[in-house]
Amino acid sequence: MTTLTFPLSRIEGHARVVMEEEGGNLLSAQFQAVELRGFRNFVVGTPAEQMPVIVPRICGVCSTAHHVASVKALEKVFDVTPPPMACEIREILLLGQLIQNQATSLFIFTMPDRVNVESLFDMDESEANRQAQFSIAQQALKVRKLGTDLITLAGGQFIHPVKAHIGGVTGGISRQAADAMLEQLRKMLPVACELFNAYWDMSVAMKERIGTWGDDEPAYYISSTMSLKPKLNSGHMRVLSPDGEEKEHFTPEEFEKRLEFTQTEYSYAGQTSYQGHILRANSLARINITSAFETPLADSYLERFRASFGSPAHAILCFDLCRGIELVYAMERAIELLADDLEHGETEVGYTPKDGIGYGLVEAPRGPLIHRYVVENGLIADAQFIIPTVHNMKAIERALMVAGKRYIHPGSINLELEKAVGRVVRAFDPCISCATQ
Amino acid sequence: MEGALKKIPKFAVLQLSGCAGCEVSLLNASEWYDKYELVYMPLVVSTHHIPDDIEVLLISGGVRNDEDAYKLQRAVKLVDRVIAVGTCAISGGVTNLGDRDDVREIFLSQAKRAHLPQLLSKTHPVDAYVDIDLYLPGCPPTPELFMGALLDPQGFKAASIVCAECGRRKLNDMKPDHITGFQKGDLDPDICLVNQGFLCVGTSTRGGCRAPCTRAGHPCVGCRGPSNAFIEKESGVWMESIQRVFERMTNIPSEELNEALRSPQLSMFLFQFSDYAGGNRRIRSKDKVL
Numbered sequence: 001m002t003t004l005t006f007p008l009s010r011i012e013g014h015a016r017v018v019m020e021e022e023g024g025n026l027l028s029a030q031f032q033a034v035e036l037r038g039f040r041n042f043v044v045g046t047p048a049e050q051m052p053v054i055v056p057r058i059c060g061v062c063s064t065a066h067h068v069a070s071v072k073a074l075e076k077v078f079d080v081t082p083p084p085m086a087c088e089i090r091e092i093l094l095l096g097q098l099i100q101n102q103a104t105s106l107f108i109f110t111m112p113d114r115v116n117v118e119s120l121f122d123m124d125e126s127e128a129n130r131q132a133q134f135s136i137a138q139q140a141l142k143v144r145k146l147g148t149d150l151i152t153l154a155g156g157q158f159i160h161p162v163k164a165h166i167g168g169v170t171g172g173i174s175r176q177a178a179d180a181m182l183e184q185l186r187k188m189l190p191v192a193c194e195l196f197n198a199y200w201d202m203s204v205a206m207k208e209r210i211g212t213w214g215d216d217e218p219a220y221y222i223s224s225t226m227s228l229k230p231k232l233n234s235g236h237m238r239v240l241s242p243d244g245e246e247k248e249h250f251t252p253e254e255f256e257k258r259l260e261f262t263q264t265e266y267s268y269a270g271q272t273s274y275q276g277h278i279l280r281a282n283s284l285a286r287i288n289i290t291s292a293f294e295t296p297l298a299d300s301y302l303e304r305f306r307a308s309f310g311s312p313a314h315a316i317l318c319f320d321l322c323r324g325i326e327l328v329y330a331m332e333r334a335i336e337l338l339a340d341d342l343e344h345g346e347t348e349v350g351y352t353p354k355d356g357i358g359y360g361l362v363e364a365p366r367g368p369l370i371h372r373y374v375v376e377n378g379l380i381a382d383a384q385f386i387i388p389t390v391h392n393m394k395a396i397e398r399a400l401m402v403a404g405k406r407y408i409h410p411g412s413i414n415l416e417l418e419k420a421v422g423r424v425v426r427a428f429d430p431c432i433s434c435a436t437q
Numbered sequence: 438m439e440g441a442l443k444k445i446p447k448f449a450v451l452q453l454s455g456c457a458g459c460e461v462s463l464l465n466a467s468e469w470y471d472k473y474e475l476v477y478m479p480l481v482v483s484t485h486h487i488p489d490d491i492e493v494l495l496i497s498g499g500v501r502n503d504e505d506a507y508k509l510q511r512a513v514k515l516v517d518r519v520i521a522v523g524t525c526a527i528s529g530g531v532t533n534l535g536d537r538d539d540v541r542e543i544f545l546s547q548a549k550r551a552h553l554p555q556l557l558s559k560t561h562p563v564d565a566y567v568d569i570d571l572y573l574p575g576c577p578p579t580p581e582l583f584m585g586a587l588l589d590p591q592g593f594k595a596a597s598i599v600c601a602e603c604g605r606r607k608l609n610d611m612k613p614d615h616i617t618g619f620q621k622g623d624l625d626p627d628i629c630l631v632n633q634g635f636l637c638v639g640t641s642t643r644g645g646c647r648a649p650c651t652r653a654g655h656p657c658v659g660c661r662g663p664s665n666a667f668i669e670k671e672s673g674v675w676m677e678s679i680q681r682v683f684e685r686m687t688n689i690p691s692e693e694l695n696e697a698l699r700s701p702q703l704s705m706f707l708f709q710f711s712d713y714a715g716g717n718r719r720i721r722s723k724d725k726v727l
Contacts, residue, residue: 009480010480012457038544039531041540042537052657060462061457061461100461121470121482122482248618
């Protein structure tokens with residue numbers, strides 16, 4: 001038996017893929033998360049009200065989702081309802097994160113795979129193309145930064161936001177600040193579309209390789225967005241069957257009854273399944289559940305996507321294209337929301353701390369995220385973080401088996417395998433800091 | 438490719454156990470793109486080994502497992518200038534909240550995996566293993582601070598404390614009776630957060646971040662660590678100083694304040710004091726902290 005270990009890069013966190021083969025037969029493919037910090041244990045005993053500052057540190061990429069999920073969980077415990085304008089500002093905060101994350105995954109993590117270089121900063125390899133490609137890198141980083149600028153506007157601090165708090169947000173967004181951001185968004189939206197068009201073409205050109213088209217079986221999908229104008233700050237989860245039927249929807253309080261969760265000996269991250277079936281979360285799950293974005297550019301990309309890949313779509317690299325559609329949607333939707341008056345309404349209400357159990361749900365870029373807290377005497381007695389990447393773990397391993405079987409043969413292993421492993425894993429955009437905490 | 442273009446210095450980022458927030462912040466700063474070549478940072482570059490011709494090594498994250506310790510000791514041999522970036526690298530950061538026996542026991546018993554990096558009993562700062570030339574505290578450090586550390590560490594001057602950059606007015610006649618935080622639900626956008634009943638430690642926290650949190654209405658939790666007035670002293674001196682600030686500005690009973698000062702949101706950054714967790718680490722010279 002031979003063990004093949006593939007270190008991973010251009011993903012968030014520390015992980016590796018380990019395959020075992022014998023005589024050209026692939027025996028197993030494991031996705032191993034190799035880090036653990038222990039948030040679930042060390043937040044026990046923490047004053048509950050401090051969680052919204054502590055939990056963003058679970059992950060510097062998904063911090064916004066943790067921040068808002070934490071606040072929402074505590075609002076359930078304390079029985080407090082934030083004003084509508086506060087919810088709108090939180091939606092903007094989550095859109096900022098979606099822009100930041102999808103741009104990072106598209107341009108920093110996966111675009112180098114399309115042109116066979118090691119990083120976005122390497123994209124000037126060919127002298128003839130240097131001018132054009134250098135500009136791709138610069139523009140891509142600008143689009144990405146716009147997402148963090150939006151997080152700063154709606155969240156205060158740019159990586160670990162602070163503005164959402166129990167009962168609302170710390171303040172509104174002035175007309176002047178909103179207008180400045182609108183100008184940036186309008187300027188960068190065509191740039192993002194141009195980059196995405198180039199990305200789409202590069203992706204389609206990869207037809208012959210694994211991690212591309214038609215290379216995995218259908219799966220179940222899970223998301224907390226609804227079918228029209230997807231909201232990230234919502235209250236229900238939905239499960240879609242492989243043929244596109246909605247199986248059921250449920251509140252975060254019911255997740256334990258609906259989803260099975262297992263630990264493995266070979267990874268610090270767990271795995272989720274749905275009634276024994278393989279589940280997928282993230283961009284493709286949302287797009288499969290969405291009937292329309294109700295913003296013009298995103299809807300035209302959605303139409304193009306459906307025409308090319310059908311609905312529901314299942315090919316692995318569809319995840320990547322869906323991120324591009326969502327990048328465009330998030331920018332368009334942020335433009336709509338920032339046109340509203342976010343300056344003069346009520347931003348927060350008071351509250352009295354109480355004990356109890358609360359669930360907070362948001363749609364993070366990687367899928368539905370739930371924080372579940374048990375509060376006793378004002379302190380956290382138990383905390384659970386239900387992480388979207390964990391929902392994807394079995395799907396990642398199944399896709400890796402497909403890649404392994406294609407490139408491992410009796411007597412030879414095609415060296416393309418290493419690149420295919422990278423492309424497959426990155427399509428799911430796993431976040432290891434979150435998955436393990 | 439070996440022409441004039443490649444004369445710019447190379448740098449690498451060693452990512453230990455952390456959240457990648459420091460790396461995201463570094464990517465937000467654009468001024469280094471044409472002044473430094475980033476040759477190793479697993480988050481964005483698919484190179485699995487640090488080249489041996491780098492000039493600067495940034496280290497983010499703390500030492501949580503044996504693989505972190507191994508990679509750290511190996512990496513610093515290759516380079517002259519080592520910068521510890523972010524609170525996790527400098528003090529273990531948020532994961533040091535688990536530096537208590539009850540947590541350690543549950544955690545280590547649950548977390549055993551035979552073929553994965555073995556967890557250490559606590560998260561160690563990187564200077565428990567190697568010498569550091571420059572500390573860049575912050576959770577995460579802002580892009581501006583990264584640029585200071587990379588491009589002009591001698592010339593860069595951070596503001597002494599967060600209050601100097603906050604812009605909120607301190608009032609003598611507005612004295613809260615308790616630390617009520619957000620419970621009242623009526624935050625004033627212009628007045629000092631201490632006046633409004635928040636446990637804000639901006640008065641003794643190193644500046645240079647431009648006070649994004651307090652400006653946005655959230656109390657400073659001290660992520661940049663102690664200001665130069667405190668960094669070479671023991672944490673008790675800092676505690677006394679905060680006590681005095683709150684005695685002067687509020688009517689909050691000292692027991693309530695004492696308890697709050699030991700709260701986790703502050704202690705995750707208090708670990709930047711060398712003596713805070715009872716360890717006997719070397720004191721970090723203020724000349725080495727940006």
